Amino acid sequence: MQTHDAKRVVITIEAVMESRLTDALQTADVTGYSILPVxxxxxxxxxxxxxxxxxxxxxxxxxxxxxxxxxxxxLLDAAFAVVERHIGIVTVTDCQVLRAERF
Amino acid sequence: MGDVLSLAADNLLSPLILFFVLGVLAAFARSDLTIPEAAAKALSIYLLFAIGFKGGASVAAHGVDAGLILSLVAGGVLSAAIPFVAFALLRVMTQLSTTDAAAVAGHYGSISIVTFVACSTALTGRGLDPEGYMVAVAAIMEAPAILSALWLVSRKAGGSQMDSGLWREILLNGSIVLLIGSFVIGAITGKEGLEKIASFIVSPFQGVLCLFLLDMGLVAGRGLRDSGKYLTPGVFAFGMLMPLVGSCFGLAAGMLLGLSTGGVALFMTLCASASYIAVPAAMRVALPEANPSIYLTLSLGITFPFNLTLGIPTYIAIASQVTGG
Structure with a gap:
């Protein structure tokens, strides 16, 4: 199966900052993300x-x-502007995806 | 003094307090007893809905008077002013940084709705029904303290971040919307509306409050267990002194406004209580440098139990003495 390189960014942040972060991501044209409770x-x-x-x-x-x-x-510039002063962790890992055009 | 002790003894042996104590003990004993987050949220929604609706129905029954407007103004002014007193006390009594002291001070200007509910329940049980519009006063007192805390930081240290989004979150905070919304619906539908849903919001109320206080006990106990190291003697003393100082402002305001015995006691309780829902969320956004372990442990681990066990009986006894109720 053909796979493609992609980056998986996981941002662990305070719940009260969630909407600010997702707004910033949308502004940076990152329209696809998932939110999980910790x-x-x-x-x-x-x-x-x-x-x-x-x-x-x-x-x-x-x-x-x-x-x-x-x-x-x-993406990282947009995320960092929001999380800079707050508790949180940003990690970036390499991953593979099947449908590159979706990312 | 005998009245205070008698009220305190009655209060300490009420199911509400005993369930709170059970929660604290379970947390200290590291029991696996927990209330799921969603259930705790549902319990808080029920309590806000019930207390707001009953307050509105009471206003409908007794009518709107100048006391309502003046009480709202007094509540807003006190909420904005009390953080300055708290800040000054913290600077004298503790070594907290300006940012931490301002964040803590903001919590003490705002209110604890559960303390309000517990006091209302205690008053109703003694036949000292407060003015129904005190629910609206409680809602008004949630936000001004946040502004005062942020002003204290910007004046002393700079660095608070107050944007329009934060204002919207504070003023349209779910608790405030539900409390005010239920109050307005209760005022519109009045006694008839209350009778229609009494089986849901009157009879089960005390039981739900017991369950919620069990959860608050668990959260407070865990906070004390895990963050007790932040409670220096000065910080600990502040957590018990500040409610008494705040209650004096409430007493003065209640007397000036000519409130009933229950109203004065409830105003004292509002001024004595510290927020642990609206203000912590605002502080995490606007003052992320402030240590949440300090303000949450103080508010929930020290002042909330103090008010619940000793504060409320004291405020009721003082209000009864002063008003002759």
Whole structure:
């Protein structure tokens, strides 16, 4: 099966920043992404969990985008402008996709 | 003093408090008892819907008067002013940075709707029904404190980020929309409307509140267990002193407005409580440098339990003494 190179960007960010990040991605012409809830974890401020929380203030989400390598810098510039001052992690990994024209 | 102790004893042995304590103990014991996030959210929606509707129905029954407008103005002014008092106290009592102190101060100008509900329930149980429009006062008091906190930071340290999107999120926060919306619907439909849904929002109310307080106990206990290291003696003392200071402002405002005994006690409780829903979310957006472990642990782990157990009986006793109720 023919596959094509792509970049998988995973942005773990505070839930309250979700709409700002997705707005920035849309502005950068990244129209395809998935958002996953993060159930809990542990970081520099200690462990945390979504369970029982009624506010989005303590939660995190993951925004996952898969883009053509040529579009990576534009995506990262847009994402960094939003996440720069906030808790979060941005990772970029190589991946393969079947239908390159979709990314 | 005897009244306060008697009220406190009654309060401490109520199902509401005992379920909260159960949650705290379960969290400390690292029990796997949890309330799923979606269930906790549903419980909070139910409580906001019920308290808003009942407040609106009460206004419909008693009519709108100047007290409503003046109470709303007083609530807004106090919400904006109390963070300055809290900030000054924090600078004297703690070593917190300007940003952390301003973020904490913002929480104390805003309100805790669950503390409000718990106080309303305690008052109703004693036949001291507050003015129905206090629900609207609670909603008004959510946001001005955020502006004060951000102004404190921009004046001292710079760096707060307040955009139009944040304003929209604060003012159209789901809790505020539901509370005000239910209040307006309750005011429009009045007693007849309340009778139609009483079996849903009156009878089960206390049970749902118990379950919600169990969840709050779990969250508060986990916060204390995991973030207790941020509670220096000064920060801890602030968490219990500030509600008493805030309640004095509420007492003065309630007396000036000529509110009933229940209304004065509820105003004291609003001024004494600290937000843990609307303000933390706003602070994460506007002041990401502020440490959430400090303001959430203080608000939810210290001030909320303090108000729930000792604060509310104290405020009710003082309001009863002062108003002769």
């Amino acid at each position: 159930l809990g974890g542990s970081g520099r401020s200690g462990p945390w969990s979504r369970e029982g929380q009624v506010s989005r203030a303590g939660g995190m989400v993951q925004v996952i985008c898969i883009v053509h390598p040529d579009r990576l810098d534009k």
